[in-house]
Amino acid sequence: xxxxxxxxxxxxxxxxxxxxxxxxxxxxxxxxxxxxxxxxxxxxxxxxxxxxxxxxxxxxxxxxxxxxxxxxxxxxxxxxxxxxxxxxxxxxxxxxxxxxxxxxxxxxxxxxxxxxxxxxxxxxxxxxxxxxxxxxxxxxxxxxxxxxxxxxxxxxxxxxxxxxxxxxxxxxxxxxxxxxxxxxxxxxxxxxxxxxxxxxxxxxxxxxxxxxxxxxxxxxxxxxxxxxxxxxxxxxxxxxxxxxxxxxxxxxxxxxxxxxxxxxxxxxxxxxxxxxxxxxxxxxxxxxxxxxxxxxxxxxxxxxxxxxxxxxxxxxxxxxxxxxxxxxxxxxxxxxxxxxxxxxxxxxxxxxxxxxxxxxxxxxxxxxxxxxxxxxxxxxxxxxxxxxxxxxxxxxxxxxxxxxx
Amino acid sequence: xxxxxxxxxxxxxxxxxxxxxxxxxxxxxxxxxxxxxxxxxxxxxxxxxxxxxxxxxxxxxxxxxxxxxxxxxxxxxxxxxxxxxxxxxxxxxxxxxxxxxxxxxxxxxxxxxxxxxxxxxxxxxxxxxxxxxxxxxxxxxxxxxxxxxxxxxxxxxxxxxxxxxxxxxxxxxxxxxxxxxxxxxxxxxxxxxxxxxxxxxxxxxxxxxxxxxxxxxxxxxxxxxxxxxxxxxxxxxxxxxxxxxxxxxxxxxxxxxxxxxxxxxxxxxxxxxxxxxxxxxxxxxxxxxxxxxxxxxxxxxxxxxxxxxxxxxxxxxxxxxxxxxxxxxxxxxxxxxxxxxxxxxxxxxxxxxxxxxxxxxxxxxxxxxxxxxxxxxxxxxxxxxxxxxxxxxxxxxxxxxxxxxxxxxx
Numbered sequence: 133x134x135x136x137x138x139x140x141x142x143x144x145x146x147x148x149x150x151x152x153x154x155x156x157x158x159x160x161x162x163x164x165x166x167x168x169x170x171x172x173x174x175x176x177x178x179x180x181x182x183x184x185x186x187x188x189x190x191x192x193x194x195x196x197x198x199x200x201x202x203x204x205x206x207x208x209x210x211x212x213x214x215x216x217x218x219x220x221x222x223x224x225x226x227x228x229x230x231x232x233x234x235x236x237x238x239x240x241x242x243x244x245x246x247x248x249x250x251x252x253x254x255x256x257x258x259x260x261x262x263x264x265x266x267x268x269x270x271x272x273x274x275x276x277x278x279x280x281x282x283x284x285x286x287x288x289x290x291x292x293x294x295x296x297x298x299x300x301x302x303x304x305x306x307x308x309x310x311x312x313x314x315x316x317x318x319x320x321x322x323x324x325x326x327x328x329x330x331x332x333x334x335x336x337x338x339x340x341x342x343x344x345x346x347x348x349x350x351x352x353x354x355x356x357x358x359x360x361x362x363x364x365x366x367x368x369x370x371x372x373x374x375x376x377x378x379x380x381x382x383x384x385x386x387x388x389x390x391x392x393x394x395x396x397x398x399x400x401x402x403x404x405x406x407x408x409x410x411x412x413x414x415x416x417x418x419x420x421x422x423x424x425x426x427x428x429x430x431x432x433x434x435x436x437x438x439x440x441x442x443x444x445x446x447x448x449x450x451x452x453x454x455x456x457x458x459x460x461x462x463x464x465x466x467x468x469x470x471x472x473x474x475x476x477x478x479x480x481x482x483x484x485x486x487x488x489x490x491x492x493x494x495x496x497x498x499x500x501x502x503x504x505x506x507x508x509x510x511x512x513x514x515x516x517x518x519x520x521x522x523x524x525x526x527x528x529x530x531x532x533x534x535x536x537x
Numbered sequence: 538x539x540x541x542x543x544x545x546x547x548x549x550x551x552x553x554x555x556x557x558x559x560x561x562x563x564x565x566x567x568x569x570x571x572x573x574x575x576x577x578x579x580x581x582x583x584x585x586x587x588x589x590x591x592x593x594x595x596x597x598x599x600x601x602x603x604x605x606x607x608x609x610x611x612x613x614x615x616x617x618x619x620x621x622x623x624x625x626x627x628x629x630x631x632x633x634x635x636x637x638x639x640x641x642x643x644x645x646x647x648x649x650x651x652x653x654x655x656x657x658x659x660x661x662x663x664x665x666x667x668x669x670x671x672x673x674x675x676x677x678x679x680x681x682x683x684x685x686x687x688x689x690x691x692x693x694x695x696x697x698x699x700x701x702x703x704x705x706x707x708x709x710x711x712x713x714x715x716x717x718x719x720x721x722x723x724x725x726x727x728x729x730x731x732x733x734x735x736x737x738x739x740x741x742x743x744x745x746x747x748x749x750x751x752x753x754x755x756x757x758x759x760x761x762x763x764x765x766x767x768x769x770x771x772x773x774x775x776x777x778x779x780x781x782x783x784x785x786x787x788x789x790x791x792x793x794x795x796x797x798x799x800x801x802x803x804x805x806x807x808x809x810x811x812x813x814x815x816x817x818x819x820x821x822x823x824x825x826x827x828x829x830x831x832x833x834x835x836x837x838x839x840x841x842x843x844x845x846x847x848x849x850x851x852x853x854x855x856x857x858x859x860x861x862x863x864x865x866x867x868x869x870x871x872x873x874x875x876x877x878x879x880x881x882x883x884x885x886x887x888x889x890x891x892x893x894x895x896x897x898x899x900x901x902x903x904x905x906x907x908x909x910x911x912x913x914x915x916x917x918x919x920x921x922x923x924x925x926x927x928x929x930x931x932x933x934x935x936x937x938x939x940x941x942x943x944x945x946x947x
Binding site: 394395396397398399400401402403404406409421422425426427428429430431459461462463465466467468469471473474477481 | 718721722723724761762763842843846847848849850851852853855856858859903904906907908909910911913914915920921922923924925926930
């Protein structure tokens with residue numbers, strides 16, 4: 133089950149301009165070393181231990197009580213006991229049904245469900261999956277996202293729940309090594325990509341609530357990932373994807389005064405290590421943030437189009453229209469009344485198709501016109517400008533179309 | 538130290554303890570809890586406890602002491618461990634003492650023991666920080682400071698009601714702020730603030746001055762995070778005004794956050810102030826604002842990036858860029874006015890591009906148009922821009938409105 137991680141060209145391994153986004157998707161070849169990383173009790177592992185606890189304190193979502201020496205023995209994606217019980221109760225997700233039979237599953241299909249109230253007291257080793265099984269399980273789940281057979285929302289629902297249960301198993305076994313990092317990175321990616329995909333179909337109110345729940349898990353998983361980085365930190369070494377995942381955190385703050393993590397960004401910056409702050413990915417995110425906060429839409433769009441990675445794009449996309457609205461209101465407010473603004477010029481500025489721009493303007497309560505040679509124009513100083521309520525239809529971002537589908 | 542001497546010291550401590558309570562002698566009482574003050578009296582008591590195997594027997598000997606056993610037994614244990622540098626154990630025991638203390642405190646009608654409460658509140662935070670350091674160095678999760686926060690919330694709850702004890706609530710609040718800022722959980726400040734600020738029965742001004750200053754400092758910083766500059770200005774200025782003029786370190790701390798706020802509302806400090814309080818990291822930024830020198834602003838931000846990020850003002854300073862652009866266009870306007878007053882109010886975008894190029898800032902005419910559009914939109918500039926002729930036409934009246942203590946429009 134090497135599936136999900138190895139599949140190039142999927143949305144999960146999309147790399148761009150040779151920036152090596154794909155590299156992080158494969159576990160490194162020195163796997164055996166990695167597994168001994170978090171051995172307890174030896175002085176050299178103290179940093180790993182320290183953060184193990186803080187990781188756990190941050191994943192209380194899963195109500196798991198950490199137990200330092202608990203190691204699972206369950207060889208399957210789903211403990212046998214649970215599978216049999218759920219077969220009996222006909223509590224099987226579509227992906228778990230053998231030949232579509234709602235009362236029959238198999239070890240290759242059933243995946244352990246997330247269960248809110250679990251305490252180690254009542255957990256048997258046979259209910260807990262060891263790290264290698266968890267890795268396979270995650271790869272299997274992520275590979276499902278490539279399936280074209282089902283609606284994305286359906287797959288998302290399944291993967292959302294089952295990855296939560298993976299995190300619970302990781303937490304309860306107190307796994308804080310590099311393998312845990314790779315798995316958390318994979319799960320954060322899942323939530324980031326879902327963040328974009330669900331946003332694309334936000335017009336459906338059901339999706340809107342899924343989007344919200346996804347965001348909740350995205351922020352929690354990201355916070356846990358940061359704790360894992362910290363736990364595996366040594367001096368000035370930065371993990372391969374550490375900078376990019378930190379940049380996502382910054383980009384999540386693009387909304388006006390939004391604090392998705394419940395903490396002011398300024399306070400968070402105080403704790404970020406210098407090598408991460410200086411990284412290329414963070415410089416990008418900070419530049420985007422600066423342009424956004426200044427209202428410099430020109431720099432915002434140019435920088436985004438030139439440098440955004442796929443994951444960064446997924447986080448930023450929902451804010452793109454917000455910046456376009458700002459640009460429109462600035463131009464409408466300050467533009468010379470006798471010189472209507474050519475839509476062609478404006479569309480280049482906003483990285484939007486000219487035809488889309490026309491509908492975008494209308495959506496903001498602005499009328500568009502045409503000059504004698506047929507060029508489309510936006511008359512300025514219109515008093516009818518209004519912030520569109522209830523969002524937009526989707527408009528392409530021309531710099532990064534290859535990311536959109 | 539002989540066994541007899543140890544015995545004597547412990548008994549002396551117990552006597553002072555029960556005497557202080559029976560005579561409601563707050564000053565003596567408070568000195569009995571101040572672990573981290575390292576007073577000779579408590580240190581020698583620690584040594585005595587180390588020697589004397591069973592101090593609890595002494596506590597049980599007399600009703601005067603034994604009725605406070607819940608406070609005293611863990612307090613002795615804490616003191617002993619503190620003396621032996623077992624900081625985790627010292628904290629755990631002290632937490633028990635604190636919980637027992639607040640039980641008693643609740644039953645005392647007057648606020649006579651408030652000073653002792655302050656000492657406990659302070660020490661529980663300091664001990665928790667030390668315990669967390671010890672935990673971290675042993676590879677364990679540092680969680681005691683968080684725990685101390687919960688204990689202090691209990692203290693706060695006891696004080697926050699009406700009556701004479703309420704005067705102590707602000708001190709506890711300030712210690713809670715210190716914990717939350719350290720842990721990065723400042724959202725927890727909100728409920729405490731609400732309780733302080735909405736209380737009708739107690740006028741804020743009646744709290745002790747020192748606590749008011751600390752409170753205004755922290756809540757002012759929170760307002761800086763929210764970029765609510767008028768409120769931040771009010772709170773930090775209050776702290777500055779009422780702060781002890783002798784304590785330069787505190788004044789400096791307040792200014793560190795107040796200066797970015799003042800800059801954001803268009804008020805620039807004199808250089809002598811920056812020199813006096815050794816805040817020279819701001820002098821280039823102020824200069825950049827005076828000169829309209831974008832390069833200088835960006836250099837200053839880069840040179841002191843770490844410092845500004847660590848003190849949490851970086852993002853605020855970064856936003857000053859708009860004011861620097863405003864100043865730059867204004868300077869161009871002034872120069873044009875000297876040359877040709879009749880046409881000074883028309884500024885070609887190319888001229889701005891050129892000025893930026895002198896500053897080694899590479900911006901094309903589209904981006905300059907964008908900047909101009911924002912300046913107009915945010916009322917930092919009055920006029921309009923013409924996209925076709927690439928020119929900005931400034932209003933003849935007050936083309937560059939001053940902020941005058943108001944934030945830039947958002």
